[in-house]
Amino acid sequence: MCRHSSKGWLPAIVEERKIKIFKRGEVIFKEGEKAEGIYFLLQGIVKVHKQWGEDRELILHFSKAGELFGYRGLSDDTVYPVTATVLEDCKTCYVSIDFFNKTLQANHELTLQFLKFHLNELRRAEKRMRNLALMEVKGRIADMLLMLHKQFGIGDDGYIRLQLKRQDMAAYAGTTYETFFRMVNELVKEGAILVKSKQFKIIDKKKLEHYDNIESTINS
Amino acid sequence: MCRHSSKGWLPAIVEERKIKIFKRGEVIFKEGEKAEGIYFLLQGIVKVHKQWGEDRELILHFSKAGELFGYRGLSDDTVYPVTATVLEDCKTCYVSIDFFNKTLQANHELTLQFLKFHLNELRRAEKRMRNLALMEVKGRIADMLLMLHKQFGIGDDGYIRLQLKRQDMAAYAGTTYETFFRMVNELVKEGAILVKSKQFKIIDKKKLEHYDNIESTINS
DNA sequence: GCAAAAATATGATTTATATCATATTTTTTA
């Protein structure tokens, strides 16, 4: 994918790319820093988030092996608008923004793919904006669980193949740890999900999807 | 801009484009409908919004003459993820998605421009997501006023060159009409803005920007 | 130009969710 749409350009990429390793807890880049490169995740888990004040954050997405993060070249602003923090030790393939821009310049097909990717991201972001503005917290948590299920898949035991801290889950759903805790309790009582320490399992998808469609005027 | 980056392709565009006229209140396209084309606004004002249930909405942005809206081709989903409604009578230049995709295919420079545009949109969306999740309502209203000021400019009298209904302003800020009303009163009392019927004027930009940075732990 | 509809104003009340406080369990590290 890092090269998925080039041709005679491949040797240049192999030449330019660098492998970088990061440990859990490390910050790969920080909101406000000058944007220098784009990363392709070969291994591990990263969270991409925006901060607010000292101790509040909204997590924008989680990246797993095979995914791309950190690109903001081309755009008018040249600083990272987000922070990337390692959740599970990772290995990344890095190229500088300059080189990546040159690559885009030279590879029309890659540019189209890249555009397509970002159009999808934009649609997801717009949907989440609506959810944050209009949906209740429980719905956003339901939505997150469905998203994690889709993105990370499930193991043999049916549990989602990703173990997050509750604080991070809350920060993705746009709520506090305490509210997250209470809503999860309710979802368990309602028989929608099962929780075993850091593991989450969806047992009634319909019930979760229901929260996606419920209108604020209906209370139940 | 509709052609800003083509060459021998121009005649084809002139051939394919259609001028469409819409009146205030008309829906140009609706969330969930099959996406058929892309619009370039020649005249008027359009709001692009997402709906929730029967009567709740979040406005994603306002478009004025010279701006583009409605494109979702290339992306995996082929339905409009948003609704476009006319706020002021408008004249649009329309091309089908099929033709636009062909145009992208044939014009690398246009594709790059288009990518750049959407990268910026994505950054804006991510910032707004954070605001909706973590900022208080008054801050989001302050933010909106600064945005409108920037996008639409001001007239000789210093008032923003766009007259919206309060309900629409509230729907952009992600709140209800009543809360919007109260917060605007406070901003007026604080001497940050001036309001004359549908006209808004920023008189203390610093004060508005302050709400953009204030942390939830500071109350004043 | 007048009636009907829509938009605006504003107080009172409710509610969802954040904040605070504290106990317990789990994980890390020295």
Place this chain on the structure above:
DNA sequence: TAAAAAATATGATATAAATCATATTTTTGC
């Protein structure tokens, strides 16, 4: 493996913002 630190659990309380209710003003259509 013990001590310290971090994460989790959970009740009590506070509060921002939504909802409800109603009056007034403005706009629109006939």
